[in-house]
Amino acid sequence: MRWHRIQALVLRYTYLYTRSVPRVTEILFWPLMDLLVWGYVSVYLHRVGGVSGAANAFMFLLGAMIFWDILYRAQQGVTLSFLEDVWSRNLLNVFVAPVRVSEFVLTTFIVGFFRIAVTIGVLAGLAYALYSFNIFSLGMSLVPFFANLLLMGWALGMVTTSLIMRWGQGAEALAWGVPFLIQPVAAVFYPLDVLPGWLQPVALSIPATHVFEGMRQVLRGEGVSAASLAAAFALNAVYLVAAALFFRYMFTVARRKGLLAKLGTQ
Amino acid sequence: MNEAVVQVEHLRKEFNGTVAVADVSFNVRHGEIVGVLGPNGAGKTTTIQVLLRLTTPTSGAVRVFGKDLERHRCEILQRCNFCSAYTALPANLRVRENLRVTGGLYGVKDLPGKMDRLLELFEITHLKNKVTGQLSSGESTRVNLCKSLLNDPELLMLDEPTASLDPNIADKVRKLLRRIQREQGITMIYTSHNMRDVEEVCDRVLFLHKGGIIAEGTPQAVIAQFNHKTLEEVFISVARSGDLLAEATE
Numbered sequence A: 001m002r003w004h005r006i007q008a009l010v011l012r013y014t015y016l017y018t019r020s021v022p023r024v025t026e027i028l029f030w031p032l033m034d035l036l037v038w039g040y041v042s043v044y045l046h047r048v049g050g051v052s053g054a055a056n057a058f059m060f061l062l063g064a065m066i067f068w069d070i071l072y073r074a075q076q077g078v079t080l081s082f083l084e085d086v087w088s089r090n091l092l093n094v095f096v097a098p099v100r101v102s103e104f105v106l107t108t109f110i111v112g113f114f115r116i117a118v119t120i121g122v123l124a125g126l127a128y129a130l131y132s133f134n135i136f137s138l139g140m141s142l143v144p145f146f147a148n149l150l151l152m153g154w155a156l157g158m159v160t161t162s163l164i165m166r167w168g169q170g171a172e173a174l175a176w177g178v179p180f181l182i183q184p185v186a187a188v189f190y191p192l193d194v195l196p197g198w199l200q201p202v203a204l205s206i207p208a209t210h211v212f213e214g215m216r217q218v219l220r221g222e223g224v225s226a227a228s229l230a231a232a233f234a235l236n237a238v239y240l241v242a243a244a245l246f247f248r249y250m251f252t253v254a255r256r257k258g259l260l261a262k263l264g265t266q
Numbered sequence B: 001m002n003e004a005v006v007q008v009e010h011l012r013k014e015f016n017g018t019v020a021v022a023d024v025s026f027n028v029r030h031g032e033i034v035g036v037l038g039p040n041g042a043g044k045t046t047t048i049q050v051l052l053r054l055t056t057p058t059s060g061a062v063r064v065f066g067k068d069l070e071r072h073r074c075e076i077l078q079r080c081n082f083c084s085a086y087t088a089l090p091a092n093l094r095v096r097e098n099l100r101v102t103g104g105l106y107g108v109k110d111l112p113g114k115m116d117r118l119l120e121l122f123e124i125t126h127l128k129n130k131v132t133g134q135l136s137s138g139e140s141t142r143v144n145l146c147k148s149l150l151n152d153p154e155l156l157m158l159d160e161p162t163a164s165l166d167p168n169i170a171d172k173v174r175k176l177l178r179r180i181q182r183e184q185g186i187t188m189i190y191t192s193h194n195m196r197d198v199e200e201v202c203d204r205v206l207f208l209h210k211g212g213i214i215a216e217g218t219p220q221a222v223i224a225q226f227n228h229k230t231l232e233e234v235f236i237s238v239a240r241s242g243d244l245l246a247e248a249t250e
């Protein structure tokens, strides 16, 4: 791996994002909309519930919404970076340069990281301003939670990118759709035990489930569960390796089928 | 210097049963400009893509700078570059930003100086601060050419680089390519449907038809071989009777 190549790719995305009004607004727009909708749903629940549990529901929903967005943005950072090159017919310029696939992927990880940093900043600020919800009251436990969401976002991003590489621009919708395939089972907005028994093992095999469960535990004042975190990190390690292997395999297939060239010139 | 920069042996590429390149062998010597011609679908772009390892061959061996392409991809690509009418640089970046990124990818030394010299060479210094997506197709072709020379490539692959240039600029580009080749000894592989391009720029041509080479030699030799006056006449007659020829040379 060569740092100057990664630096050059990161520079390109920096130009890309700062030059384009739609891209900047997109990073701010969706989180803001989500926050407004979920925030007011929570306020409403708080009002109609009126019981002690509703105060928790309020925090759970807002917290879940912010955490979900982090996962989603991390995945988008990876996949959209690849799509940017496809859309601008620049893919070949990248791969005729001496860029290693690992350098390209690492760059998309870095972009994913910056996207979530922005998302966290925006959402945390707005949640505090609009609803006096301070996500940082979760304290230092946020760091491993965020780290796990980022890792899972990277793994998901590699998988969606591989699928788009293989099935072309027709599969582009996957970039936005794949995360929502797991949302129902990842116990994002409701606790794990709401899911039917047979689905719970599936849920527990998803790293994010442990993060969302852990978050609710912290919000309930029960402290950080080391077991949740360990499970999330362990699962993420497995998923990242699997996703990287899958990506590498799909890249080989793309080379064999001439798909890079097709994606890069159409 | 006569050593082969590119050695292709029995290259074959199939896509799901479609044979794009059937069996192609050729060498490109140092400092040579080789034109790859042939009708649509002959396998020209596929051959170049294999040489850039964007596509892996079904069978056959490709060596560049005497090294196996599969095992030394990065090292080889560091010394090559590519320009095509069908790729673009990111549209919402300025020209100089795109060149800066390319320079970074190849680790170019004295990048600002080199950028200025190339922009001047292609007479597009005034476009330096323009947004790439706003350029005319001929202007962006010239920016692409600057991009492809930024790392001082020893081997330059050009896939229809002059496809969108006006006759005046096309003429200038042809002369520039010759001059660059003369002064810096760059080896080039060049595809074009413009026979004038090929006659003027190429030292040698490979005539591809249905994935095989059916004629090879200097433009004059190929013209003479087919008893025609221009390469264009050769092209048309070969393209129309190519099947017979392909059978004859098998």
Ligand SMILES: Nc1ncnc2c1ncn2[C@@H]1O[C@H](COP(=O)(O)OP(=O)(O)OP(=O)(O)O)[C@@H](O)[C@H]1O
Binding pocket: A257, A258, A259, A262, B015, B016, B018, B019, B020, B021, B038, B039, B040, B041, B042, B043, B044, B045, B046, B047
């Ligand atoms: N990725 C691909 N998948 C399937 N078939 C392909 C692919 N790429 C090329 N082909 C087929 O291979 C053949 C050669 O294509 P190629 O692009 O190399 O031709 P070419 O000589 O560059 O033609 P043109 O003059 O039109 O640019 C064509 O029949 C084409 O349909």
Ligand SMILES: [Mg+2]
Binding pocket: B044, B045, B046, B159
């Ligand atoms: Mg072609």
